[in-house]
Structures are given as structure tokens and as C-alpha cells.
Amino acid sequence: MHELAVTENILxxxxxxxxxxxxxxxxxxxxxxxxxxxxxxxSVQFYWDIIxxxxxxxxxxxxxxxxxxxxxxxxxxxxxxxxxxxxxxxKCGSPDIFVQSGEEFYVDSIEIEK
Numbered sequence: 001m002h003e004l005a006v007t008e009n010i011l012x013x014x015x016x017x018x019x020x021x022x023x024x025x026x027x028x029x030x031x032x033x034x035x036x037x038x039x040x041x042x043s044v045q046f047y048w049d050i051i052x053x054x055x056x057x058x059x060x061x062x063x064x065x066x067x068x069x070x071x072x073x074x075x076x077x078x079x080x081x082x083x084x085x086x087x088x089x090x091k092c093g094s095p096d097i098f099v100q101s102g103e104e105f106y107v108d109s110i111e112i113e114k
Contacts, residue, residue, distance in 0.1 A: 003043035004051075006105070010044075010062075011051055013107050018056045023112035026057040030109045034102040035069040035083065069102025 010029065018026045033039055041064045052058050069082045075094035082102075088095045 003039060004047050006039060007044050007047040007051060010048070010107060011055065011057055014057050014060070014110050015055055017110055018112050021112055021114070023056060023114055025113040026060040026110055027113055028061045028063060028111035029057070029107060030063045030065065030111075032065050032067055032104060032106050032108045034067050034104040036099065036102040037105050039105060065108065067101060067104060070100040071097050071102075072100045073097050 010031070014026050014029050031044075033041075044064075045062055048062055052060065070079060071082055071086070071089075072079050073089035073092060073094055074096040076089060076092040078089050078091040079100065080090055086097065086099070089097055
């Protein structure tokens with residue numbers, strides 16, 4: 001159900017900016033989602049198809065841009081990319097790491113018709 005709340009926010013944001021731009025229709029919404037985000041693209045799309053009906057955003061294409069997770073090691077300053085789970089530094093084995101990117105989620109841009 002986490003995706004429902006997120007999808008509702010995408011609709012609110014997109015609708016707000018479309019109205020401010022005097023759009024008659026939103027055609028595409030570009031989303032940036034970090035690899036470590038728990039969001040499931042198919043679930044967002046499923047909810048989108050339901051909640052966007054009868055709005056300026058109905059039938060708008062959602063484009064999901066998944067960004068890599070970049071981790072940095074406090075011990076040796078190594079930076080590395082991971083797919084899913086946090087893991088110790090592959091260079092020195094230290095668990096003293098931090099997520100530099102990969103947890104982000106935002107609406108990057110909206111395409112409209114006037």
C-alpha cells in the first residue's frame with residue numbers, strides 16, 4: 001500500500017504544475033527512483049491507471065528512471081555500486097559505510113499539452 005500514497009502524491013504534484021502551466025493534458029511524467037527505494041514500478045503504474053482517471057493526467061505515460069545505489073566507505077574512501085542490499089566495502093571489508101545515492105525518489109519532469 002506504500003505505492004498508493006506515493007502515486008497519489010505524484011498525481012497531486014503533476015496536476016498542480018499542469019494547472020499552473022494552463023495545460024489541457026499531461027502526456028508524460030518522468031520519475032527518478034533510487035535502486036534502494038522500496039517502490040515497485042508495476043505497483044505505481046497499477047495505482048496510477050486507477051487514480052488518474054478523469055484528471056488532466058489520465059493516460060499520461062510514467063517513465064521510471066532507476067538510479068544506481070552508490071556506497072562510500074568511511075574507512076578507505078572507496079566508492080562502489082550495489083544492486084539491492086547494503087554490504088561491507090569490497091576493498092577493505094569495513095562495515096563503516098554510508099549511502100551516497102540510491103534512496104532518492106522525485107518527479108523529474110512533466111510533459112504537457114496546451
